[in-house]
Amino acid sequence: MPDRPQHPCAHQGCNTLVRGASKCEVHRRKADQERGTSTERGYDYKWMQKRKDYLAKHPWCSDPFGDHAGQKVRATHVDHVLPKSEGGKDEESNYDGKCDHCHNKKTAKCDGGFGNAKSSEGRGGQNVSNF
Ligand SMILES: [Zn+2]
Ligand SMILES: [Zn+2]
Numbered sequence: 001m002p003d004r005p006q007h008p009c010a011h012q013g014c015n016t017l018v019r020g021a022s023k024c025e026v027h028r029r030k031a032d033q034e035r036g037t038s039t040e041r042g043y044d045y046k047w048m049q050k051r052k053d054y055l056a057k058h059p060w061c062s063d064p065f066g067d068h069a070g071q072k073v074r075a076t077h078v079d080h081v082l083p084k085s086e087g088g089k090d091e092e093s094n095y096d097g098k099c100d101h102c103h104n105k106k107t108a109k110c111d112g113g114f115g116n117a118k119s120s121e122g123r124g125g126q127n128v129s130n131f
Contacts, residue, residue: 051078054095061099064106068099077103 006017009024016024023031061073075097082088098106 050090050095054078054092055097057092058095058097060097061102062096064096064098064102067102067105073099073101076100079103079106 006019009016010022011027018024061075077098079096080088088094
């Protein structure tokens with residue numbers, strides 16, 4: 001069998017010649033990393049399932065700011081109490097259900113929580129509120 005011909009990396013603008021793969025090593029690794037990050041951030045299918053399970057068991061907002069005055073408000077978000085980036089565990093003891101109101105409030109308070117300063121006015125679509 002003859003060797004497979006070399007061809008340029010499939011990454012746009014990259015001229016590295018590769019053989020037997022679509023991309024050069026650098027860009028293959030890069031693609032892997034990107035995939036890794038989105039999984040680490042937890043917005044994958046598994047998380048959606050966990051979130052759903054959690055909300056089924058804990059349907060009410062935890063009212064972290066005391067805004068609901070004892071009223072029960074449906075939680076629509078599940079947050080990590082201790083963010084995964086800070087070593088928080090991906091388990092129910094580290095989950096916290098919140099309604100839209102409290103979630104937004106917390107997101108606005110924890111500036112930098114999504115890599116954004118809190119100055120960005122209101123809902124710029126930069127966060128992941130309805131994932
Ligand atoms: Zn490349
Ligand atoms: Zn709430």
